[in-house]
Amino acid sequence: MLFTNAKYVLNRILHGIPIILAIVVVNFFLIRLAPGDAAQVLAGESGAATAEYMDQIRKQFGLDQPLWIQFLNYMKNLLVFDLGYSFRHGRTIASLIIERLGATAILMGASMVLSIGLGVILGAIAAVRDRTFLSHVIVILAIVTYATPLFWVGLMLIIVFALNLGWFPTSGYETIGATLTSFDHMLDVLHHLVLPAISLSFFYMALYTRLMRASMLETLGQDYIKTARAKGLSGSRIVMAHALRNAIIPVLTMAGVQVSAMLGGSVIIESVFGWPGLGLLAYEALFSRDLNLLLGIFFLSSILVVVTNAVVDVIYTLVDPRIRLNGGRHE
Amino acid sequence: MNPIRQLLCASTLALGVAFTGWSAQAQQQGGTVVITTTPEPSLITNALSSAPTTAEVATKIFDGLLEYDMDLNPKPSLAESWEVSEDGKTVTFKLRPGVKWHDGVSFTSADVQFSLMEVVKSYHPRGKGNLGPVNSISTPDDLTVVMHLDHPYVPLIRGMSSLETPIIPKHIYEGTDFRNNPAVNAPIGTGPYRFVEWEKGSHITLERNPDYWRDGQPYLDQLIFRFIADAATRAAGIESGEIDVATFGTINPVEMRRLEKVDGISIAFGGYEAIAPVMLLELNTARPPFDKKEVRQAVAYALDRQRIIDTVWYGFGKPAVGPISSFVKGAGAWTDEGVRDFTVPDRLEIAGKLLDEAGYPMKDGKRFTFIHDAAAFGEDWRRMGEVIKQQLGKIGIEVELRNRDYPTFVRAVHNEYDFDMTSSWYIGMADPTLGVQRNTWSKMINKDVPFGNSSQYSNPEVDALWEAAQTEADPAKRNDYFHQLQRILVEDSPLIWIMDMDLVAVQRDRVKDLITSPFGVRGGLYDVWVQD
Numbered sequence: 001m002l003f004t005n006a007k008y009v010l011n012r013i014l015h016g017i018p019i020i021l022a023i024v025v026v027n028f029f030l031i032r033l034a035p036g037d038a039a040q041v042l043a044g045e046s047g048a049a050t051a052e053y054m055d056q057i058r059k060q061f062g063l064d065q066p067l068w069i070q071f072l073n074y075m076k077n078l079l080v081f082d083l084g085y086s087f088r089h090g091r092t093i094a095s096l097i098i099e100r101l102g103a104t105a106i107l108m109g110a111s112m113v114l115s116i117g118l119g120v121i122l123g124a125i126a127a128v129r130d131r132t133f134l135s136h137v138i139v140i141l142a143i144v145t146y147a148t149p150l151f152w153v154g155l156m157l158i159i160v161f162a163l164n165l166g167w168f169p170t171s172g173y174e175t176i177g178a179t180l181t182s183f184d185h186m187l188d189v190l191h192h193l194v195l196p197a198i199s200l201s202f203f204y205m206a207l208y209t210r211l212m213r214a215s216m217l218e219t220l221g222q223d224y225i226k227t228a229r230a231k232g233l234s235g236s237r238i239v240m241a242h243a244l245r246n247a248i249i250p251v252l253t254m255a256g257v258q259v260s261a262m263l264g265g266s267v268i269i270e271s272v273f274g275w276p277g278l279g280l281l282a283y284e285a286l287f288s289r290d291l292n293l294l295l296g297i298f299f300l301s302s303i304l305v306v307v308t309n310a311v312v313d314v315i316y317t318l319v320d321p322r323i324r325l326n327g328g329r330h331e
Numbered sequence: 332m333n334p335i336r337q338l339l340c341a342s343t344l345a346l347g348v349a350f351t352g353w354s355a356q357a358q359q360q361g362g363t364v365v366i367t368t369t370p371e372p373s374l375i376t377n378a379l380s381s382a383p384t385t386a387e388v389a390t391k392i393f394d395g396l397l398e399y400d401m402d403l404n405p406k407p408s409l410a411e412s413w414e415v416s417e418d419g420k421t422v423t424f425k426l427r428p429g430v431k432w433h434d435g436v437s438f439t440s441a442d443v444q445f446s447l448m449e450v451v452k453s454y455h456p457r458g459k460g461n462l463g464p465v466n467s468i469s470t471p472d473d474l475t476v477v478m479h480l481d482h483p484y485v486p487l488i489r490g491m492s493s494l495e496t497p498i499i500p501k502h503i504y505e506g507t508d509f510r511n512n513p514a515v516n517a518p519i520g521t522g523p524y525r526f527v528e529w530e531k532g533s534h535i536t537l538e539r540n541p542d543y544w545r546d547g548q549p550y551l552d553q554l555i556f557r558f559i560a561d562a563a564t565r566a567a568g569i570e571s572g573e574i575d576v577a578t579f580g581t582i583n584p585v586e587m588r589r590l591e592k593v594d595g596i597s598i599a600f601g602g603y604e605a606i607a608p609v610m611l612l613e614l615n616t617a618r619p620p621f622d623k624k625e626v627r628q629a630v631a632y633a634l635d636r637q638r639i640i641d642t643v644w645y646g647f648g649k650p651a652v653g654p655i656s657s658f659v660k661g662a663g664a665w666t667d668e669g670v671r672d673f674t675v676p677d678r679l680e681i682a683g684k685l686l687d688e689a690g691y692p693m694k695d696g697k698r699f700t701f702i703h704d705a706a707a708f709g710e711d712w713r714r715m716g717e718v719i720k721q722q723l724g725k726i727g728i729e730v731e732l733r734n735r736d737y738p739t740f741v742r743a744v745h746n747e748y749d750f751d752m753t754s755s756w757y758i759g760m761a762d763p764t765l766g767v768q769r770n771t772w773s774k775m776i777n778k779d780v781p782f783g784n785s786s787q788y789s790n791p792e793v794d795a796l797w798e799a800a801q802t803e804a805d806p807a808k809r810n811d812y813f814h815q816l817q818r819i820l821v822e823d824s825p826l827i828w829i830m831d832m833d834l835v836a837v838q839r840d841r842v843k844d845l846i847t848s849p850f851g852v853r854g855g856l857y858d859v860w861v862q863d
Binding site: 035037155277 | 363365370371373374380382453454510511513515516530531532533534536553555557558559560561563564567568570571573736737738739740741742743746779780781
């Protein structure tokens, strides 16, 4: 089964390649529709510039070349996984992305675990205790958090937990200037991670709670649950062994789709919390028209989404062994 | 005696006086100061860029030949003394002996020659302005630098700071592609702090240079620059004490007023005398309605400067009289004598009359409509647009507001000149020739270069005065040219100068002696110390 899974994932990823290429091509031309170029931004930031200075920058950035030559060069380099060079940062794009990838991965990983975990638990409780006070509280909480803007949640958490209570730092990834052992450093990063991870998971937690509740309610109405009940199984056993696994499938599907959305949400959270991740890098790249860098990040994000979806498919089979990846179901 | 030399002698004297009357408290050694600034710079060698945040970091790592006291008189830095020849066409600097680069190599006159002629003059956007007519630099020995000028150039001695003309190491840069040299983002200088690391998206760490030529300085062990994208988070950071200093523009004016009342936080005024920032509106004089002087004047009359300052900028500035900031009063370039005053009590009636004369009579409570492109520098600038709309509505001018992202804004307004009115600010610098000239000199009308004379204002009389001031050696005559310029420019109003800006920083009170130079936090910060 492991072998077939691996083969399946590989297959899915190979199928993803044309999609990723199409994304790159569309992105390449789409982002060039935005007026203004990197040289103008650099000159603008300087507050003054001479014509020679502008020419120098454009020449160095390759902006003086016709668009189709820029495109061919880009695609040629991409074939050997050379994402190019950011003249603004004076670094290769691959090195910039790799450096920032870790921070985003930690943030997104923590938020996914938090939001899926809490969402599933709260949603299940709300369904099992349907039409009780507790379930109403959970449903209202889910609606309110679902409707609350991400940045506002972030700022409120900062005001309450960082400023008033002083439990967490207001922003950043680690304590700067401190020399810590690797274990203390890990704790330090976790300490910084708490508020941004909670902020980012809020919205998704609400989403999964609502989805889980609906799915759980449906499952609990199924015939086999009635059978289990008739068999005399305890309520908790019915929920844990029979209902949960079936009800969780839509949540997993949604979580797979939401990975890309979460990457978008992390742009906001990273800028609010000064979290040095990819989202922040993309945001800056956009406003400085560092198009190669932006393309590099899009490229990586599209890979991430394709891979995540393949992985989610595999997880299905673990949660529900009846699902088969080659399209059939166990009978 | 040559007037420039007189000035220099006087300044050396003033310097001695200034030093003896220094600080009452004893400086403590050690500690870390965390500064937040925004946006994160793209490079940190300011010989190659004049971006404000690049300079904020680089001025700690590099030195200039000179520094300046609060009255903008030059004082020694890498150069111990300097002399201007009788004809003003030769300037000789004697360098400080024993100065070492952060990598241990000795600093010599060759570094100065290389930095100024090979790098700053062609790569720094203001290099041509600061070095103007310097055609060559000779180095008779390791500690002597001789600049040869085409004509006398008074601004030269005012533009030799680490902010404008930093000295970079020849042995690192010679024969390389300057912008792609790895040292650009891991700089080696002679300044008070050494570069340690740059975590992109997070922070830059600098440490004390133990071999700095100012004995015993700097006092701090570490200087850290943190980059946080969100203004509210930056404010929370200074409130929680994680950040010690927030530079201008990192915290919204309204938040600054709130933080000011918090225990342990204060506003650091001063430190922008040599930067002389002015906030203004630029009018497109090449197309209606602002091709008519009367219309421009009417708008200048109709705007309530003090109200804009109070409601949008929360009082961080004062009404501007003209193109030159009153902060440079000391040098004598500034005047309000004979300059048209737009703040008279009956200004709205005058504005109405001017518009009637210009052929824009009131019809159904309306005269004409134009578009205001608010500078894409942030929320405050958009709010200023709203206040302008409201104020001009009173005299029947309808204003449409347009807000765009930064690159779009720069291209449309400052490259394509496709705008009616836009807001902006400029740094006037210690000498008007260096900073102010660029917005009204017709040779700066160039669509390829943003932030020049975007108003496309062209007046032969004004051009002649700017050009005369460039070559005039007598400071009194130059100031007379500047006074004439102020009268003509305010009368013509191609730009409407709104406010002499207070480029204040917000600081924790544990930070002492933050502002000891006319560049403020853009100085070397070697006087800064902390009291815990």
